[in-house]
Amino acid sequence: MMILDDKLGRHGDAFYAELMDLHEGLTPDQSHALNARLVLILANEIADPARLTALMQAARPTAATKG
Amino acid sequence: MAYDYAPFPYVAPPGLTAPEARHKVVIVGAGPIGLAMAIDLAQQGVPSVVLDDNNVVSVGSRAICWAKRTLEIFDRLGVGERMLDKGVTWKVGRQFHGKDEVYSFDLLPEPGHKYPAFINLQQYYVEQYLVERAQALGDLIDLRFLNKVTDHRDHGDHVSLQIATPDGDYTLETDWYIACEGAGSPTRQRMGLPFEGQTFEEHFLIVDVEMEQSPFGDHDTPERWFWFAPPFHKGQSALLHKQPDNIYRIDLQLGPETDPKTEATEEKVIPRIRAIVGDTPFRLDWMSVYKFRCAKLDRFVHGRVLFVGDSAHVVSPFGARGGNGGIQDVDNLGWKLARVIHGRSPAALLETYNQERTHGSAENILNSSRATNFMTPKSAIESVFRDQVLALATDHPFARKLINSGRLSQPCTLRGMALQTAAPDAPIQPGDPLIDAPLLDAGRPAWLIAKAQGQFTLLRVGHDPIPDIPGFARIGIGHSGDYPCFEDPQGLAAERYGTDHLYLLRPDGHVCAAFRHTDAAAIATAYARATTGPRNDDP
Numbered sequence: 291m292m293i294l295d296d297k298l299g300r301h302g303d304a305f306y307a308e309l310m311d312l313h314e315g316l317t318p319d320q321s322h323a324l325n326a327r328l329v330l331i332l333a334n335e336i337a338d339p340a341r342l343t344a345l346m347q348a349a350r351p352t353a354a355t356k357g
Numbered sequence: 358m359a360y361d362y363a364p365f366p367y368v369a370p371p372g373l374t375a376p377e378a379r380h381k382v383v384i385v386g387a388g389p390i391g392l393a394m395a396i397d398l399a400q401q402g403v404p405s406v407v408l409d410d411n412n413v414v415s416v417g418s419r420a421i422c423w424a425k426r427t428l429e430i431f432d433r434l435g436v437g438e439r440m441l442d443k444g445v446t447w448k449v450g451r452q453f454h455g456k457d458e459v460y461s462f463d464l465l466p467e468p469g470h471k472y473p474a475f476i477n478l479q480q481y482y483v484e485q486y487l488v489e490r491a492q493a494l495g496d497l498i499d500l501r502f503l504n505k506v507t508d509h510r511d512h513g514d515h516v517s518l519q520i521a522t523p524d525g526d527y528t529l530e531t532d533w534y535i536a537c538e539g540a541g542s543p544t545r546q547r548m549g550l551p552f553e554g555q556t557f558e559e560h561f562l563i564v565d566v567e568m569e570q571s572p573f574g575d576h577d578t579p580e581r582w583f584w585f586a587p588p589f590h591k592g593q594s595a596l597l598h599k600q601p602d603n604i605y606r607i608d609l610q611l612g613p614e615t616d617p618k619t620e621a622t623e624e625k626v627i628p629r630i631r632a633i634v635g636d637t638p639f640r641l642d643w644m645s646v647y648k649f650r651c652a653k654l655d656r657f658v659h660g661r662v663l664f665v666g667d668s669a670h671v672v673s674p675f676g677a678r679g680g681n682g683g684i685q686d687v688d689n690l691g692w693k694l695a696r697v698i699h700g701r702s703p704a705a706l707l708e709t710y711n712q713e714r715t716h717g718s719a720e721n722i723l724n725s726s727r728a729t730n731f732m733t734p735k736s737a738i739e740s741v742f743r744d745q746v747l748a749l750a751t752d753h754p755f756a757r758k759l760i761n762s763g764r765l766s767q768p769c770t771l772r773g774m775a776l777q778t779a780a781p782d783a784p785i786q787p788g789d790p791l792i793d794a795p796l797l798d799a800g801r802p803a804w805l806i807a808k809a810q811g812q813f814t815l816l817r818v819g820h821d822p823i824p825d826i827p828g829f830a831r832i833g834i835g836h837s838g839d840y841p842c843f844e845d846p847q848g849l850a851a852e853r854y855g856t857d858h859l860y861l862l863r864p865d866g867h868v869c870a871a872f873r874h875t876d877a878a879a880i881a882t883a884y885a886r887a888t889t890g891p892r893n894d895d896p
Contacts, residue, residue: 294753302758303727306742310730313738321738348753 292344358602359567359642360481364412365488367503372520372527379515380406381698383531385506385544388415389480390666390683391537392487396434397691399497400811401864403698406529407491407498408520410505414488417643418479418565421600422581422677425465426768426790427684428472429866433810436486437472443486444476445599450581452762456588459750460757464765469849470793471804475677475765477579477600483680509534509544511660533694534662537683542668548659554652555726557673558613559733562646564626567604568639572597583762585732585747589632594732594762596675604642607633608674610732617646649673651722651729657686658711665690670718672725675732675763682721685769686714692864696888705890709776712891717769724764731761775891776869778883783871784855791816791866792853796834797844805850808832808841810866813884818845819856826877828884829861863887 298305313321336342371377382398384391387409395405423431423440431437451461464474491498507526508519516534520527536544545552573582579599587595596608609629611620619625626644653670657663666683690710696702734740749756771777772788780787793806809816809832815823818834825831825840833842834850845851854860861870861883870883 291752294749294755296755296758298755298758303724303761303764306746306759306761307727307730309742310739313736316738318737 292348294345294348359640360479360602362413362416362481365500365502367412367523368501369524370501370504370520370522370527372529373522373524377529379530379532380404381531382406382533382535382694383408383516383518383529384535384537385409386537386539386666386668387411387484387488387500387502388537388539388666389420389483389487389680390668390687391535392484392491393430393434393684393687394535394537394665394691395498395500396436396487396491396494397687398695399491399494400434401692401695401699402497403695404497405499405535406531407500408504408506408518409500409502412502414484415480417645418481418600418604418606420480420483420677420680421477421598421606422681422765423476423478423483424677424681424766424768425470425472425474426766427681428476429790429793429806429810430684430688432471432807433688433866434487434490436490439486440478440483441472441476443482443601444478445579445601446473446476447579447581447599448474449578450583450762450765452760453582453584453587454747454750455584455586457751459747460760469795469847471795471806472793475581477598477606479600479604480680482601506543509547509662511662513660516661532661532698535690536662536664536668537666538668540667540671542664544662545654545664545668548662550654550659552652552654554650554671554722556650556652557648557729557733558735559729560611560613560615560617560620560646560648562609562611562620562626562629562644564607564609564630564644565600565604565642566607566630566634566639567602567642568634568637569603570634570637571599572605572607572634572637573599581765585743585760585762590629595633596762611646615646621646649729651726653715653718653722655715656711657714658707663690663694663707663710669714670722672718672721673729674725675728676721676725677763677766678721678725681766682718685717686710688865689714689717702888703890706888708890709774713769713771713774713776716771716774720769721766728761728763771867776863776887778861778870778886780858780871780873782873783858783860783868784853785860785868785871787868787870789868791860791862791868794834794845794850794853795847796850797846803843805832805834805843806866808843809862810864812864813887814862815880816854816860816862817858818850818854821856821859821875823859824875824877826880829880861887 382405384407505521518529582597584595593610598606657669665686768790777787796803814830816832823831831840835845858871869887
């Protein structure tokens with residue numbers, strides 16, 4: 291499995307706070323839809339198909355076993 | 358053994374029988390901040406009267422985590438070593454999810470510093486040591502217990518106060534009034550100043566227990582342990598710290614729907630502690646249930662009334678940024694107010710206290726709010742993100758960095774602010790606090806922070822001497838001269854400061870300028886900038 295090192299550095303907390311603010315006031319369905327849009331947008335930014343495959347696999351076991 | 362809360366003596370103040378001459382400074386509040394303020398001013402020759410409506414130290418341990426920078430300031434105030442000797446030193450924080458450790462951080466991974474990343478020391482000891490230090494400064498600090506300020510008025514050129522004592526009421530006048538009364542600041546309320554920010558709905562239980570056997574188990578080095586969803590406190594969070602005298606601080610999240618009165622009872626608390634420590638014998642020392650908020654005043658300077666510490670700003674406790682932020686306020690204000698009172702700087706210099714410390718407190722509030730938001734998700738989606746960060750953290754370093762149980766107090770940087778002169782190449786940037794290093798003083802071990810704080814100082818590491826420029830103390834490291842010079846036995850001072858810059862340090866130990874070439878005119882310009890108020894062309 292691919293191990294994902296930290297790339298956000300000192301911006302991590304600010305990013306996380308901004309992400310929470312993005313969801314502020316949304317219903318669960320709206321948040322769900324927002325997350326889907328965000329995944330698609332970020333995927334387009336990553337672009338590299340091999341990288342996307344690896345990242346999707348990194349997300350999946352955690353979601354399956356602990357979600 | 359429980360702390361002995363011996364009351365401080367009340368003495369009938371002279372103002373009860375005859376009007377007192379106008380004082381230079383009145384400090385309202387004899388907690389850690391007010392006491393440190395009085396000591397700092399006294400060390401610079403400024404007398405003060407300290408008024409407090411109470412006559413004992415803090416009841417309960419309250420603020421316990423004192424950061425490295427605070428200890429360096431306490432060192433300058435003459436109490437740092439005593440606190441270090443009594444305190445429990447720690448530097449590692451461990452974070453758990455359930456029973457499993459997911460991430461640890463080391464707040465001071467390198468050696469060569471007089472003070473550690475943190476000590477834990479109960480607020481009552483901190484106050485006791487500060488009171489004893491204040492008493493040792495004799496006539497310069499007039500400590501008045503059971504003196505309650507009931508009203509004050511700013512007359513433009515002075516402030517008048519109404520004070521109630523057990524023997525009746527009296528009046529004082531002062532040039533400067535410093536509010537160090539804590540979060541509930543009556544001064545702030547009398548003035549009707551907005552104190553706005555974020556209130557958190559979550560209740561937390563703080564318990565101090567005394568026990569011989571450590572709840573850290575076999576782990577004999579004291580650390581900060583934080584749990585998300587611990588096995589002993591389902592679905593909530595928990596924090597564990599060691600204090601002196603075998604007292605352990607346990608902090609448990611209780612959720613928003615909680616009755617603080619019923620939770621702060623032995624019958625509710627003891628089972629919660631038993632869930633953590635099992636059958637190990639313990640004694641309950643102190644407990645408190647609280648909610649908190651992050652809020653600040655827009656301005657800390659209002660005419661002749663100055664706000665310091667929690668009177669000016671409050672934060673949630675995760676990050677230890679309350680007491681530590683307040684001591685940095687003191688450090689910042691002390692030398693400026695002393696210069697203004699001695700007539701060496703215009704009163705406008707105090708505006709830079711407002712600028713620098715509203716900046717510092719905004720940083721503290723930002724960090725404390727983010728930590729509290731992470732720990733107490735306020736919607737279903739926030740819980741999902743928090744839980745998935747924790748889940749990803751098992752395998753992925755990036756997610757461990759996002760876990761936020763408190764970003765612990767770091768000294769605030771004042772880079773780019775009005776008093777500093779830019780020096781882009783300097784290893785320590787103007788606006789940053791000085792960095793400690795081990796030295797040798799005529800063969801005996803010494804520390805840089807103990808030599809270089811308290812006055813405007815020129816400091817240089819390396820072979821080049823420091824020219825004699827009137828008005829500055831000089832500290833030479835790695836060379837000799839007709840001023841205090843020290844050896845750099847491990848080369849750490851050279852590594853941290855470089856050898857090609859001459860530094861100008863403020864009395865609060867912040868670099869305010871650095872020079873590649875010794876140029877008396879440039880130094881004079883930087884000093885003038887550091888000792889006057891903001892200029893018109895400043896943003």
